[in-house]
Amino acid sequence: MAQMNQKNPKSKTILIGMTGRIDSTVAAYLLKKQGHNVIGIGILFNKTDEVPSLDPKTGEVIKPYGVQFINDLGRVKGVCDELDIPFYGVHAEDRYQAGVEEFLVAARLGGTTYSPLVFSTRTILEILVEKMVPLKADAVATGNYAKISINQSTGSIGLGQSNDLANDETFQMARIKPSDARHLVLPLSEMRRKEVLKIYSSLNLKNSVSDKEIKGDKVNEILLMEDPRIIKVVEDLSSEDLRRTGSLINYVEDSILGDHEGIHKYFIGQNKVKGKSLASVDPKMQVVKIDPQLGDVYLASPTDLKFTFCELKDFNAGKGKNSSIPVEAHVKFRPDTLKVPCDVYLGNNNSAILEFKEAQKGQIVPGQFVVIYDREGEGAKVIGAGVVNRSGYISDSGERRELPLTNSEKYDVDEDSVKSKKASPFRF
Numbered sequence: 001m002a003q004m005n006q007k008n009p010k011s012k013t014i015l016i017g018m019t020g021r022i023d024s025t026v027a028a029y030l031l032k033k034q035g036h037n038v039i040g041i042g043i044l045f046n047k048t049d050e051v052p053s054l055d056p057k058t059g060e061v062i063k064p065y066g067v068q069f070i071n072d073l074g075r076v077k078g079v080c081d082e083l084d085i086p087f088y089g090v091h092a093e094d095r096y097q098a099g100v101e102e103f104l105v106a107a108r109l110g111g112t113t114y115s116p117l118v119f120s121t122r123t124i125l126e127i128l129v130e131k132m133v134p135l136k137a138d139a140v141a142t143g144n145y146a147k148i149s150i151n152q153s154t155g156s157i158g159l160g161q162s163n164d165l166a167n168d169e170t171f172q173m174a175r176i177k178p179s180d181a182r183h184l185v186l187p188l189s190e191m192r193r194k195e196v197l198k199i200y201s202s203l204n205l206k207n208s209v210s211d212k213e214i215k216g217d218k219v220n221e222i223l224l225m226e227d228p229r230i231i232k233v234v235e236d237l238s239s240e241d242l243r244r245t246g247s248l249i250n251y252v253e254d255s256i257l258g259d260h261e262g263i264h265k266y267f268i269g270q271n272k273v274k275g276k277s278l279a280s281v282d283p284k285m286q287v288v289k290i291d292p293q294l295g296d297v298y299l300a301s302p303t304d305l306k307f308t309f310c311e312l313k314d315f316n317a318g319k320g321k322n323s324s325i326p327v328e329a330h331v332k333f334r335p336d337t338l339k340v341p342c343d344v345y346l347g348n349n350n351s352a353i354l355e356f357k358e359a360q361k362g363q364i365v366p367g368q369f370v371v372i373y374d375r376e377g378e379g380a381k382v383i384g385a386g387v388v389n390r391s392g393y394i395s396d397s398g399e400r401r402e403l404p405l406t407n408s409e410k411y412d413v414d415e416d417s418v419k420s421k422k423a424s425p426f427r428f
Helices: 022-033 073-084 093-110 116-130 192-201 211-221 230-237 407-422
Strands: 013-015 036-044 089-093 140-143 146-152 157-160 246-250 255-260 284-292 296-300 307-314 327-332 340-346 352-361 369-373 382-394
Touching: 013 022, 013 116, 022 036, 022 073, 022 140, 022 192, 036 073, 036 116, 073 089, 093 116, 093 230, 157 382, 284 352, 327 382, 352 382
Parallel strands: 013 036, 013 140, 036 089, 246 296
Antiparallel strands: 146 157, 246 255, 284 296, 307 352, 307 382, 327 340, 327 369, 340 352, 369 382
16 A cells, blocks of 8 residues: 655646635644645635624624534635735635535424534635646645555555544545545544644744644534534524424323423534423433434433444445445544444445444434544544445333333333243243
C-alpha cells in the first residue's frame, strides 16, 4: 500500500479547504513549505450576512446552529493572506440545506437520528474536487486526521486511522467517495495534534483562534441532533401537521404521563423530559421510542435498555469481502466513543448484522451512522460503514426485540409458562 499523503517530489497546485481554524491552517502551511502552489477554499454552508445573536448572560456571540460552519469569513481570508496563499469563497448554502439540513429535519420528525458531520465532510470534499478543473489544480487537501492509501495492484482506496487516535477523524470521513479520495492529500495524517498546536503557535498569526474554541466546536457538531436549537430549524422548515402533538407514555407500564406540544421537541435518549404538565415525569426516565404517526413519545428507565445485535443498511464493505463467514471487527457508534468488539455478518442489498461479544447497555437509534474497523488500537483500517436500521436483543423466547417487555407482555409470558407446565404432565 502506497501512502498518498507523503511529500511530493514535484510542486503541485493543491486546493485546501480552509476554515480559519488550527488544523487547516497548519495543513496549508505545511503544503506551502513543501513547495506546493496552495490555494485556500472557504466553503460557506451558513449565511454570513445574518446578524449574530448574543448570549444574554455573557454577552458572547452565539455560534449559529450547524456543522462545519465558517463563522468569520474575514478571518479565514486573513489567515490565507498571512500564509501568502490565494483565497476563494464558495457559497454552498443550498447544498448544505439539501444534503444535511433537510435530513436533520426529516430524522427529527421521524423519531430517528442523522449524522450530519459525516455527510457535510463528504460534501466539502465533493466541492473541492469540483473546483479542481476551473482552478487547474492537481489535488485537494484538508486538515483532517486520517490516512488515505491506494492499492497499486487493485486501485482500491483505503482509509486508516491517524497516528493520533484521540483526534482521529476516520469516522466522519468514512462516507467520502472513492473517486474523490483519489485526489485527496492529508498533510496531518502522520502528526499528533500537540505537534500541530506547536507549529500553529510558532506562526504567530494575527488572525489566530484558541484551541479551546475549536474543541467546543467539535463537541457541538457531534451533538447537533440533541441541540435545543434544532426545534426552531424544524419549525422553520416543516409544516405544522408534521409536528404532531400527543402523549408522553410510560412504555413498560403503558400509562399516560401527560401531553406534549410536538414530537420535534424530543429525541431518543433524551432525559429530563418535559411536557405540558411536569409533575408526573420521572427525570431519570428517557425517551426510548417516538411514534411519528400517532404523535406519542414513550419513556422508560435506561437501566432496562440493552442490545446484542445491530442491523445495518446502506452498508459498504468494499470489494472482495467473503459474505459466507462472519468477520471479527470493532465498531464505533459516534466519533467520540470507544470501539466495541463485534462479529459482522454481510447480507444482501448492502445490509449487515453486527453481533456483540457482550450485551451493550442503552440503545442505538435508527439512522445512526456507524463505522467498522479491523482492529481496536493503532493502525486500524476502516473496513465498512453503514446506517442503523434497528438494534436490540434476543429474548428468552427467541424473539428479536428492540425494547424491554412491557408489564402486560411479562404477564402474558408468565401465563404461557403456566399453561405450558399444565399441558405437559409427564415431566421427569
